[in-house]
Amino acid sequence: MHTRAKAKDGGITESPWIDVELPRYDSEPDAxxxxxxVGAGIAGLTTAFELVRQGARVMVxxxxxxxxxxxxxxxxxxxxxxxxxxxxxxxxxxxDGARYVAESHAAAIDYIEAxxxxxxxxxxxxxxxxxxxxxxxxxxxxxxxxxxxxSQRAGxxxxxxxxxxxxxxxxxxxxxxxxxxxxxxxxxxxxxEAIVDHGxxxxxxxxxxxxEHGEPVRVxxxxxxxxxxxxxxxxxxxxxxSPLRMPIRQAAYRTxxxxxxxxxxxxxxxxxxxxxxxxxxxxxxxxxxGRELLLVGGEDHRTGQGDPEQALRxxxxxxxxxxxxxxxxxxxxxxxxxxxVDGLAHIGRSPEHEHVYLVTGDSGNGITHGTIAGMxxxxxxxxxxxxxxxIYDPRRNHLHAAGTWLAxxxxxxxxxxxxxxxxxxxxxxxxxxxxxAVLRRGLRLIAAYRDAAGQCHLRSATCPHLRGVVSWNPVxxxxxxxxxxxxxxxxxxxxxxxxxxxxxxxxxxxxxxPTPPRQRRDERRSPPPLRAHRTTNRPT
Numbered sequence: 001m002h003t004r005a006k007a008k009d010g011g012i013t014e015s016p017w018i019d020v021e022l023p024r025y026d027s028e029p030d031a032x033x034x035x036x037x038v039g040a041g042i043a044g045l046t047t048a049f050e051l052v053r054q055g056a057r058v059m060v061x062x063x064x065x066x067x068x069x070x071x072x073x074x075x076x077x078x079x080x081x082x083x084x085x086x087x088x089x090x091x092x093x094x095x096d097g098a099r100y101v102a103e104s105h106a107a108a109i110d111y112i113e114a115x116x117x118x119x120x121x122x123x124x125x126x127x128x129x130x131x132x133x134x135x136x137x138x139x140x141x142x143x144x145x146x147x148x149x150x151s152q153r154a155g156x157x158x159x160x161x162x163x164x165x166x167x168x169x170x171x172x173x174x175x176x177x178x179x180x181x182x183x184x185x186x187x188x189x190x191x192x193e194a195i196v197d198h199g200x201x202x203x204x205x206x207x208x209x210x211x212e213h214g215e216p217v218r219v220x221x222x223x224x225x226x227x228x229x230x231x232x233x234x235x236x237x238x239x240x241x242s243p244l245r246m247p248i249r250q251a252a253y254r255t256x257x258x259x260x261x262x263x264x265x266x267x268x269x270x271x272x273x274x275x276x277x278x279x280x281x282x283x284x285x286x287x288x289x290g291r292e293l294l295l296v297g298g299e300d301h302r303t304g305q306g307d308p309e310q311a312l313r314x315x316x317x318x319x320x321x322x323x324x325x326x327x328x329x330x331x332x333x334x335x336x337x338x339x340x341v342d343g344l345a346h347i348g349r350s351p352e353h354e355h356v357y358l359v360t361g362d363s364g365n366g367i368t369h370g371t372i373a374g375m376x377x378x379x380x381x382x383x384x385x386x387x388x389x390x391i392y393d394p395r396r397n398h399l400h401a402a403g404t405w406l407a408x409x410x411x412x413x414x415x416x417x418x419x420x421x422x423x424x425x426x427x428x429x430x431x432x433x434x435x436x437a438v439l440r441r442g443l444r445l446i447a448a449y450r451d452a453a454g455q456c457h458l459r460s461a462t463c464p465h466l467r468g469v470v471s472w473n474p475v476x477x478x479x480x481x482x483x484x485x486x487x488x489x490x491x492x493x494x495x496x497x498x499x500x501x502x503x504x505x506x507x508x509x510x511x512x513x514p515t516p517p518r519q520r521r522d523e524r525r526s527p528p529p530l531r532a533h534r535t536t537n538r539p540t
Contacts, residue, residue, distance in 0.1 A: 009068030010487070010495055011476025013333035016259055016295075017076075019288040020185040022066045023192050025202040032228050033059040033201070035381075036219050038208045039235030040064075041071040042184065042367055043359045045191040046374025047233055049115075052200040054378060059227070060200065061219070063207035067188040069496075070237060073335035074366055075257055075295050077271050077283060078112065078180035080105035081130055081158070083364040084343030085143070086150035092342050095153055097391050101344065102154035104388045108371035109180050112187065121190030123183045124286060128270045130179040131164035135276035136322045139171030143275055148174055165268050166282075168322050179271055181283055184367060209500055211241045213353045231381060234350065234358040235373070237338060238486070238497020241350045241358055243465060246394070247498050250340040250361045252485020254473075256311045257297040257334070258319065259285070261327030264292050280318060287330070294319075294326050300337065304468075304482030308334060308475035334475060336485065336496055337364050345369040346394035347376055357381070358394060424472070428456050436472040436479065436490060445469055447479050447503060449490040459492035459503035470503070479503065 037048045040062035051058045062068070080102050082089075089098045116125050134141035144160070151158045157177040164173040192202060207222040216228040232241075239246035262284065273281035280298035287293050296319045299311040312332050319326050340346060340361040347369070350356040357380065359373035372388070379386050390396070423439035428448055431437050436449040438461045445461035447470055459479075461469050468483030478495065479488040487496040492503035 009064035010070065010073055010336065011334065011473070011478050011489075013476055014331060015073055015257070015333045016285055016287055016293055016331055017072055017183060017185040020067075020183070020189060022185060022189050023196075023202070024065050024204045025196075026205060027201075027203060029059055029061060029201070029203040029206060029225075029227060031226070032216075033057055034229060035059070035231045035233065036061065036217070036227055036229040037233040037235055038062070038211065038219065038240070039069070039233075039237070040066045040192070040202060040204065041069045041235065041237070041370065042188065043237075043370035043373045044233065044235030045188060045195065046371050047235060047359075047377050048200055048202075048374075049191055049195050049198070050374050050378045051381075052195055052198040058195070058200045059229070060195065060202040061206045061208055061221075061227075062202075062204050063222075065204055066192050066202065067185050070335055070362070070366060071184055071188060071370070073333060074184055075281065075283060075297050076182055076184045076285075076367060077130075077273075077281065077365075078109045078182065078367060079130055079176070079271060079365065080109060080368070081132065081151065081156060081174075081176040081179065082343075082368075083273075085147055086154045086156075087143075087146040089343060090150050090153070093344070093391055098150065098154045100388050100391050102151070102156050104372050104376075104392075105365065105368045106156075106178070107375065108368040109178070111371055111375060112182065112367075113180065116182070116187060116190070119190050119194050121187055123187040123190065125180060125182040125187075126269065127178055127180050128268075130176040130271035130273075131161075131166075131170075132174040132176070133164050133166075133170040133272065133274050134172075135274045135279075136168055136170070138276075139169065141275050144172060144174055151176070164272060165270065166272060166323070167267075167325055181269070181271065181285070183285075208236075208240070211353070211356055213356070215355065217353070217355050230355065232353075232356045233377060234356060234360075235370075236497055237336070237360055237362065238499075239346070239350075239358055239360040240497045240500050241356050242352050242394070243498045243500075245351045246346065246358075246360055247465075247484040249346070249394075250338045252303040252496075253300045253337045253339055254303050254306065254308065254311070254334050254480075255297060255300045255337050255364070256308070256315050257295055257332070258312065258315050258329055259331035260294040260296070260319065260323075260329055262292045262294040262325065263327070266292070266325050267294070280315075282323075293330060294323065296323070296326075302482065303336065303485040303487070304471045304473075304480035308473055312475065332475075336487070337362060337366075338485070339363055344391055345372070347373045347392040348380060348389060348394050351395050360394075431456070434477070435474070436477070438469065438471065444506075446506060447472075447492065449477075451490075457491050458506040459488075460506060461503070463499055464501045464503065465497075465499040 034057035424437040470479040486499035
C-alpha cells in the first residue's frame with residue numbers, strides 16, 4: 001500500500017521535476033531483512049532494483065518521500081564527459097583510470113536508456129550532444145586542447161567544432177556525442193514501482209539514526225526500533241556510516257539553477273558547460289504543460305559559506321547578458337554537491353564497516369555516479385571483481401590530491417572561528433517573520449527562527465556532527481553547517497548528513513512559543529518565503 005507524495009525535502013524551493021507525484025510507502029518495516037538500503041534517491045533505488053531482480057530480500061528506508069533529496073534537485077545532465085576533466089583525472093588515476101571513468105559513466109547512461117525501455121518508463125530520455133566551451137567572451141581556452149586529447153584517449157566520441165550552437169560567439173568548442181538528458185523523477189517513480197513489483201519493500205517516513213557494525217548489521221531507527229540485516233547500503237549521500245573519514249575526503253557545495261521560459265525550438269536539445277570559475281551549465285527541459293524551459297546553473301560555493309541570494313542574482317544576470325532569448329523566470333532552486341578531493345565518487349565498502357557499502361561524493365555527476373553505484377555494489381556483494389572498483393573505492397589513497405585536500409580542509413576548519421563572533425542579531429525582536437538568525441547569549445549561540453505567525457523557535461546553533469556553527473540560508477530557509485555541509489530545516493530537523501540528529505532544542509523565552517512536535521517532512525507546511533519575490537544543481 002502506498003500514497004502519493006511530492007518529492008520535496010531539501011528546502012522550500014522547487015525544481016521543474018517536482019510536479020511528479022511519487023509513491024510514498026507508509027507501512028512499518030520488518031525487523032529483519034537480507035539487505036537494507038538507506039536512501040531512496042537514484043543511488044539507493046538503482047542498487048535496490050538490481051538486488052531484488054537478482055532474488056535478494058531488500059528493504060529501502062528513507063525519512064522523506066522517494067526522490068525527496070538531491071535527485072529531485074539535479075539538472076539531470078547525463079554525461080560521460082564528466083566535470084572533473086580527463087586531462088586532470090589522467091594525472092591522478094593514470095590513463096587506465098581515466099578510461100574506466102569514461103567507460104563507467106557511459107555504461108550508466110546506457111543502463112538508464114535500457115531500463116527506461118525495459119520498464120516502459122516515460123521519462124523523456126533522449127540522446128543529445130554536449131559542448132564544452134570557454135567562458136563567454138573569452139573565445140579560446142588552451143585547456144580545450146588538452147581535454148580533447150585526454151578525452152579521446154579515454155575512449156569518448158569527441159571532436160573540435162568551430163563554435164557551439166548558442167546565441168553568442170563561443171569560439172572553438174568540444175562536442176561530445178552520445179550524452180543524454182531525461183526527467184529524473186519520472187524515472188525514479190518507475191524504479192520504485194519496479195522494486196515493489198519484484199518483491200522489494202520501500203518504507204518512507206523512517207529516520208535512520210545509525211548503522212551499527214556487526215553480524216548481523218543493526219540499522220537503528222530514531223524511534224528506537226532496530227532492523228537486523230546481513231548487509232547495509234548507505235545511500236544517504238552524506239555518508240552517515242563514516243562521519244569522520246568521509247567528510248575530510250570531500251567537501252559540500254551549494255549549486256544554483258534558474259529556469260526560464262523559452263520559445264519552442266530556439267535552442268537545440270543539447271548540454272553545455274564552460275571552463276570558467278565559477279562555471280555555468282545549460283540545458284533545455286520540457287515542463288509538465290509542454291513548454292520548453294531553459295535551465296541555467298552554476299555560481300557554486302561552499303555550503304554555509306556564501307550568499308545564496310547573491311548567487312541566484314548573479315546567475316540570472318549572467319543569463320540575461322549572454323542568453324537574451326531567455327523569457328520569464330519560472331523556477332529558482334539549489335542543490336547540494338559533494339566534491340571529493342580527487343574528483344571521483346566514493347562507491348564501495350565503507351572504510352569503517354566490513355558489511356556496509358556506501359555511495360557518496362557525486363562531484364556534480366550525481367545521476368550517473370548513483371547509477372554506477374547501482375551497477376557496481378551488487379557485483380561487489382557477490383564477490384565479483386570489477387575494473388571500476390579500485391578508482392571508486394572509498395578506502396583509496398587520496399594523496400594524489402593532497403593540494404586540494406589541504407585547501408578544502410582549511411575551508412572546513414576556518415568557520416570554527418564563528419565561535420568567537422557575536423550573533424547576527426542582538427535580540428529576537430530583530431528577526432522578522434520567515435527569517436532566521438544566530439544570536440549569542442553568553443557562551444551559547446542560538447539558531448532562532450520566527451515563523452509566519454510570529455512565533456520563535458530556538459535551537460542550538462551547534463551542529464551535532466563536529467560542532468560547527470550553522471548559518472541561516474534565506475533561499476531554502478534552512479540552517480547550513482559551513483564545516484562539513486550538514487543541513488537542517490528552519491525548525492532544526494536534520495535534512496542532510498553527515499549529521500544524523502536534529503539541532504538540540506533550547507528552552508523557549510517568554511516572548512516565544514515552543515517548537516512544534518516533529519512531523520514527517522512531507523507533511524510539514526513549508527515556511528513562507530523570506531520576501532514576496534520567491535526564490536526557488538549543476539549537471540549530473
